[in-house]
Amino acid sequence: MTDDQSSLKESIARYLREQYSFAERLRVLAGKSEVNHWGEFAKLGWLAIPFDSDSGGLDAGPAEMAILMTELGRGLALEPVLPNLVLSGSLLQAISDVDCRASCLGSMIEGRVKFATVYEGMGARAAVELVAQGDSFTLTGTAKVVLGGSQADFFLVAASATRLAVVPASAPGLHIDSYRGIDDYPACSLTFDKVHVNAADVLTLDGTTLGLALNYCCAMSCCEAVGVLDVLVEHTLQYAKDRKQFGKSLAANQVISHRLVEMRIHAQEARALSGLAVQALEGPGGPELDVMVSAAKIRVDQALRSVAESAVQIHGAIAITNEFHISHYFRRAAGLRLSFGDAEWHEDRLGTWLKKTGGANESTAKRFLASDADRAFVRTVEDFMHSALPKQLAAKVANEQNLSKQEINGWQRTLGEKGWLGAGWPKKFGGPGWSPRQQFIFDSVCTSMNCPAVVPAGVKMIGPLLQMFGTPAQQERFLPRILDASEWWCQGYSEPNAGSDLASLRTSAEDCGDHFIVNGEKIWTSGAHYADWMFCLVRTSRETRPQQGISFLLIDMRTPGIEVSPIQSMDGAHSFNSVFFKDVWVPKENLLGKQGEGWSYAKALLSHERLFASWLSGIQRSLRQLKKVAIGDQLSDAKLREIVRFEVRTLALEKRVLEFLEQSEADGVLSDEVSELKIQGAELFQDISNAAMMICGDLAYPSDAPFILGKNADPLFAPAHAATAAARYFGRRAHSIAAGTTEIQKNILAKTVLEI
Missing domain, CATH: 1.20.140.10 (Butyryl-CoA Dehydrogenase, subunit A, domain 3)
Known part of the structure; x- marks a missing residue:
């Protein structure tokens, strides 16, 4: 976030924390609150966030609106921000009549007037018909679910993609049945019985405006959901830590701790895709916006269900009571899942797009292009790959066939000659010095063009570790040979009785002055039958904590005493091996870093x-x-x-x-x-x-x-x-x-x- 965005986030969070507690929310629901929160929202400038300065707004964008919606989700605020400020505001800002737009938005920003939109689409069940009658119009039909409608002063009736009728709540023939939804948010059912509308109150919209507004509102509902998810994860985690059962905290139970981890992962994925949807709102719209918004809604729906249900399950019986705040977040999660198209509706929209494109969408990288420089970079990479990648090799990669060492190494040498093999390396170590975004784009373009994957052990594992912890002599000896693919590496971590539990490894390295003598066994060693070198964890001491007795050695695989035994996988491939060490001589100069500190280097590599x-x-x-x-x-x-x-x-x-x-x-x-x-x-x-x-x-x-x-x-x-x-x-x-x-x-x- 920028400093301004961080300040906005903190000010919203502070107000909701201090002025809109759960107890205050219950007072709002009961009609006993002494605070006009909507008026306070206006004074704080929140209602001006999505509008331009010509309309009295703050000239902020979707990112700032997303901050507001996320914090409102955390605070579980009941005010109709989504239907009024986001959806209705988007439609009003798009109308061509300057005076009408300024009047409507001015009263909205000041908090004097609220709007609600009646529309058909994204899962809504509105059926309202606008019929011309001389110099005016009539509205007939029903709308069962109008979000924010019970508090609206005016209704915007989207009778078609290009016509928007402005109808006061007091209009003759308009019958309003107010209610609160399953999540306590205000809504209503409307019946239009030949409601008269003056021609001046029927506004003309561009044909894409309603769709853009609904996408905008759907994306913002996803941001609100992120706030709801945050609270569900945070409060459930804290409860699991505090709640004692059978003499220990709930969180100490591995089943519970793993479920909490899963809740966090769901929430983080929802946050990531909601962020992409917000970024897409800054673009020109069209199918790509539909894709991003639907993707966010689908993932958010899954996260809301999974996280909310887990939160109730872990809290136990207290969570199903109306007095406990988690039940209110659970119900809001359900309400958000039903709004602006459910997951199935969005899956159908995204599925239709996939069928239309035949699934052959553009390179993934192109979803993340942020500038003309990014686009130029894609063209540079694509041009080289077209000229350098053998078609037969690309066909084997596309078919997901196994490649030989010669095929892989031939391609790596091609990348090395271009200076691109170490895509993530800084220039001072021979890399291209690309930014993370360029590295990501490069990898995505290579994937889309069926380039062979780069073997990670050298370039992505030991290479960066040598850059961080290696001596100048080690860097000079090994890094150039990794970059030109003249030497292959493998990783010697796992052992028969020390797989994920690396601290239990037994392969020993006896300190013999200017060298070590290594004995032991490594297993599941990918590519050991091809490798020239191994980076290997060995035990150099048993007198301290297990992690502190481990050192990190660089071992020449051609050294006498090393035996590689193949392990064939059930898919018929040979990539794994057992590696046996019997009195293997390793010079001290091949110790990475300090003796006994290999565990810290291994952790850096593992991340x-x-x-x-x-x-x-x-x-x-x-x-x-x-x-x-x-x-x-x-x-x-x-x-x-x-x-x-x-x-x-x-x-x-x-x-x-x-x-x-x-x-x-x-x-x-x-x-x-x-x-x-x-x-x-x-x-x-x-x-x-x-x-x-x-x-x-x-x-x-x-x-x-x-x-x-x-x-x-x-x-x-x-x-x-x-x-x-x-x-x-x-x-x-x-x-x-x-x-x-x-x-x-x-x-x-x-x-x-x-x-x-």
Whole structure:
């Protein structure tokens, strides 16, 4: 946030905290409050936020309005900001009559007049007809759900996409049945019995205005939902810490702590997509805005249900009582889910867009372009890839076949010669010095063009660690050979009895003066059969706490005493290995950092590993392939909705990966929240793989090892996408295990982020 935005957020939060407590909310509901909160909102300038200065507003934008709505969600304020300020305000600001616009908005900003909008669309059930009658019009019909209507002085009746009738609440023939919704927010039912409307009160709108206004309101409802989610997560976490049962806190129960972690992840994904929807409001609109808003609404709906239900479950019986605030947040969550189109409506809208485009939407990177410089960067990358990437290699990547070392290394050498292999490296270490956004765009373009994935052990793991902790001699020796792909690396962490529990590792390194003697075993070592070097955790002391006796060695895999034994996976591939060390001589100059401090270096590396272990590039590629082969006239609505949900989850993951890249550049380190991406990505990748296999049906049944392993160019029994579907499903079971199991990630998050 800017300083102004931070000040706005704090001022709103302070007012709601001090003047709009839960007890005050109950007084408002009972009609016993002594405060005119709407008038106070006007005095504080909140009602002027979304309007331009010509109309008496603050010239603020969607970002500032999102701040207001999020804080109102946290405070559970009952005032009709969404239907009045957001929806009706958007429509009034769009009318062409300058005097009428100024008059309506001026009275709204001052808090003297409230509007409510009657519309049809996004799940509403309005059926109001505007009929010309000489020089005037009449309105006939009913509208069962008019948000904010019970407090409105005027109704804006969107009788068509281009006509907006302004009707006073006192108009003859207009019958109002006021009520409060399931969440206690004001609403009404309207009956129009030939209500007379003067021609001057029928305003003309551009044909896109109503759709834009509804998208705007839907996005802001998602921001309000984020505030609701924040409170549900925070208060449930605190309750679980404070509540003692069977002699310990509820949060100490692993089932409860994992559920709290899941609540947080749901809320963070909802926040990410709501932010994207708000950003999209700054753009020109059109299909991309529809996509972003619907994606946000779908994910927010899922989060509201899951988080709210978990909050009630963890609080127990107290949470179902009306006297307890959590029940009110639970009901507001339900109300928001029903407003501005439910999840199914938005899934249908997004599904229609996917079918129209055939699923072949633009490169993911293009969703995140923020400037002309970004667009020029995309063109630069695309132009190079078109000229440098062999078509046969791209075809194998698109088919998700296994690649040989020669194929992978050939491509990495091509990137190295261009200076792009170390995309995330600063210039002083030989990298291009790209910003996090450029790194993200580069990876996304490479994925969209079916470039082979870069092997992470060298470029993304040991390379950055050498930059942070290596000696000048180590940096000079190793970094150039990583960048030109002349040396491959593997990671020596896991052991037969020390997988996620790395502190229990037993591989020893005896200090022999100018060298170490290493003995032990590593397992699940990806690419060890290809590697020239291994970065390895070894135990150099058993006299202190387990973590303090670990050191970090760089080991030449050609050293005598090292034996690599292959492990074949159930998908038929060979990527894992056992590595045995018997009296392996390692010079002291290959110790990274200080002896006994390897644990701290390993933790720094693990945070980066978990960022790219979100598997984003693979997810993007697999989802694009799934959409390409599945979306068509014969695809059932249920399967199309499943693909829509994958699209939404992928978009949330993309946004969060970009945020963590930016955090890494700003802070130099990644926070422990990065484990959330590992959980999100592994589960999503597995779900997409399962869906791909099931959509292929019996065509996925034949085993076609030569094609899967990349030895044959053409499949023997079925189309390419079906021939590899089962193998991909088998292989990706490892993703929720590798780099720390999902359960371990939840333990980490519970301890370090939730502080349980």
